[in-house]
Amino acid sequence: MFIWCNPPYAMLEQFEIRDRSIIEDRNLKGMEEDGMFSRVSTNGRRSNDMKLMEVILRDENLDEAMKRVKSNKGVPGVDKMLVDEIDAYFETNRETIKKQILEKKYKPQPVKRVYIPKPNGKKRPLGIPTVVDRVIQQAVAQELSRIYDETFSDNSFGFRPHRSAQNAMMRTLDYLNEGYEWVIDLDIEAYFDTVNHDKLISILRERVFDSATLHLIRKFLQAGIMEKGLVKSNTLGMPQGGPLSPILSNIYLDKFDKELESRGLHFVRYADDCNIFVKSEMAANRVMKSVTSWLERKLFLKVSATKTKVVRPSDSNFLGFTYWKGTTKWECKPNDKSKKRLYEKCRKELIRKKCVAQTNAKTFTRINQLVRGWINYFRIGAMKVFMDKFGQWLRHKIRVILVKQWKKPERIYKNLQKLNKVLPYNFTDEQIFAVANTRLGLYRQTGMRTVNFLLSADVLAIRKGERPGLVNPLAYYLR
Numbered sequence: 001m002f003i004w005c006n007p008p009y010a011m012l013e014q015f016e017i018r019d020r021s022i023i024e025d026r027n028l029k030g031m032e033e034d035g036m037f038s039r040v041s042t043n044g045r046r047s048n049d050m051k052l053m054e055v056i057l058r059d060e061n062l063d064e065a066m067k068r069v070k071s072n073k074g075v076p077g078v079d080k081m082l083v084d085e086i087d088a089y090f091e092t093n094r095e096t097i098k099k100q101i102l103e104k105k106y107k108p109q110p111v112k113r114v115y116i117p118k119p120n121g122k123k124r125p126l127g128i129p130t131v132v133d134r135v136i137q138q139a140v141a142q143e144l145s146r147i148y149d150e151t152f153s154d155n156s157f158g159f160r161p162h163r164s165a166q167n168a169m170m171r172t173l174d175y176l177n178e179g180y181e182w183v184i185d186l187d188i189e190a191y192f193d194t195v196n197h198d199k200l201i202s203i204l205r206e207r208v209f210d211s212a213t214l215h216l217i218r219k220f221l222q223a224g225i226m227e228k229g230l231v232k233s234n235t236l237g238m239p240q241g242g243p244l245s246p247i248l249s250n251i252y253l254d255k256f257d258k259e260l261e262s263r264g265l266h267f268v269r270y271a272d273d274c275n276i277f278v279k280s281e282m283a284a285n286r287v288m289k290s291v292t293s294w295l296e297r298k299l300f301l302k303v304s305a306t307k308t309k310v311v312r313p314s315d316s317n318f319l320g321f322t323y324w325k326g327t328t329k330w331e332c333k334p335n336d337k338s339k340k341r342l343y344e345k346c347r348k349e350l351i352r353k354k355c356v357a358q359t360n361a362k363t364f365t366r367i368n369q370l371v372r373g374w375i376n377y378f379r380i381g382a383m384k385v386f387m388d389k390f391g392q393w394l395r396h397k398i399r400v401i402l403v404k405q406w407k408k409p410e411r412i413y414k415n416l417q418k419l420n421k422v423l424p425y426n427f428t429d430e431q432i433f434a435v436a437n438t439r440l441g442l443y444r445q446t447g448m449r450t451v452n453f454l455l456s457a458d459v460l461a462i463r464k465g466e467r468p469g470l471v472n473p474l475a476y477y478l479r
Contacts, residue, residue, distance in 0.1 A: 051213075052210035053213045062094070069243070077131060078110055083131055119337060127241045140244055153254065158269070159250055180278055182279065183275055189307075192249065195248075265277075288308065334378045372476060375387070384477070387474040395470070399451055
C-alpha cells in the first residue's frame with residue numbers, strides 16, 4: 001500500500017505550484033475586470049496568468065501601500081528612516097526590491113521593540129518595522145484582505161473594513177435580547193505573542209498558492225526583535241505594530257470562528273476578544289470547557305484560566321462596555337474602567353502648571369479631541385447622567401486654569417465684570433468683588449455661584465480667536 005504524506009513546511013515552500021488559482025472564484029471579480037486573470041478554465045477553476053506576488057508588487061498596489069503608510073505616520077524603525085523619505089527611497093530602489101522579493105532574497109529588518117502603557121498599569125509590547133518593511137507589509141495585507149475578507153465570519157469585527165467595535169456591540173445586544181443571557185468571556189493569553197508560525201502558514205496555504213508570498217510572510221514573522229541594541233529571534237508570535245499582523249490574526253482565528261459557527265453558537269469576536277452567548281449557565285460551562293480545549297489542541301493557543309469566565313451580562317466587560325437591563329430590553333453603557341480612563345486622560349492634560357504656561361487654544365483643542373473621541377466611541381451606550389456629571393467636573397477644571405491665568409484680584413474682578421455686562425445674570429458689584437478678593441483656594445473660588453454662571457458651559461463654548469470653544473460633553477452626546 002502506498003501512503004502519501006504531506007512534505008514538511010520548509011519543503012513545501014520550495015515547490016512551484018502551477019495551474020492553481022491564487023484565490024477562489026468569488027474573490028477574483030475585481031481582478032478579472034482588470035484583465036489580470038482569465039475567466040474560467042476547462043475544469044471549472046480559474047487559471048492564474050499572474051502569481052499573487054506579482055499582483056502584490058504591482059505599482060498601483062505599492063503606491064497605495066505607500067500612501068497608507070505615510071498617512072499613518074509613525075516612528076522610524078531600526079534603520080531610523082522617516083516616513084517622509086519613503087517616496088525618494090522607492091523611486092530609486094523599487095525595481096531592486098521587487099527583484100529581491102520575487103527571487104526570495106529579500107530580508108526584512110528586525111522590528112524595534114517599544115512599549116505602550118495598558119489601562120491595568122502593565123505595558124503592551126509593540127514591534128515597529130522599518131518604513132520600507134511597513135510598505136511591503138501593507139502591500140501584502142491589502143491583497144490578503146481582498147482575498148480573505150468576504151470569506152470571514154459575519155461575527156468577526158476587528159481589523160476589517162466597514163466594521164467597528166460599535167457594530168460588534170450592536171450584535172451582542174441582538175443576542176442578549178433574543179434570550180442568550182449567559183456570556184462566556186473568552187480571553188486568549190498573549191495571543192499575538194503565541195501564534196504558531198507553522199500553523200499559520202499551513203492555514204494560508206489552503207488559499208494562497210504562491211510560494212514567494214508564503215516565503216515572504218514567514219520571513220516577516222521571523223524577522224527578529226531589536227531591544228536595547230540586541231536582536232532576539234522569534235519563532236513564535238507576530239509583533240503588534242506592523243500592517244500585516246491584523247489581517248494574519250484574523251486569518252488565524254477564522255478557523256475558530258468557523259468551528260463556533262459549525263456548532264451553531266452565537267458569538268462576537270473583535271480581534272482576540274471573543275464573547276459567546278448561550279441560554280443557560282450549564283450550557284455556558286460546557287461550551288467554555290469545549291472551546292478552550294479546541295483552541296489549545298487545534299490552534300496551539302492558551303486560554304487564560306483566570307480571565308476566561310462565565311458571567312451574566314451585567315458583569316461582562318467587552319470592548320470597554322458593559323450591559324444593563326432596561327424596562328424592555330438589554331442596553332449597553334461604558335464600564336467603570338472606561339469612565340475612569342476618561343477622567344485620567346483629561347486630568348493629565350489639565351495639570352495647572354502645564355496649562356497656565358501654554359496657550360488656552362492648545363489646552364482646549366487637546367481636551368476637545370479627547371472628549372469627542374471618547375464620546376464617539378461610546379455613543380451607542382446610555383450615559384446621559386455620566387456625561388452631565390463629567391461635564392461639570394471638566395468645566396470646573398477649566399475655570400481653575402482661567403482664574404489662575406488672571407492671577408491678580410483686580411484682573412479677576414475686571415474680567416468677571418465684563419462678562420456680567422454681557423450676560424443676563426445681573427450679579428451685583430459686591431458679589432463679583434467678593435469672588436475676586438476671596439481668600440479661599442482656587443477650587444473653592446471657582447466653584448462659587450458667580451463664577452459658575454459667568455463662566456458657564458455656553459460661555460466656554462464660544463470660540464475666541466485661535467482658541468476653539470470648549471466642548472459640552474452632554475450636548476455633544478445628545479446631538
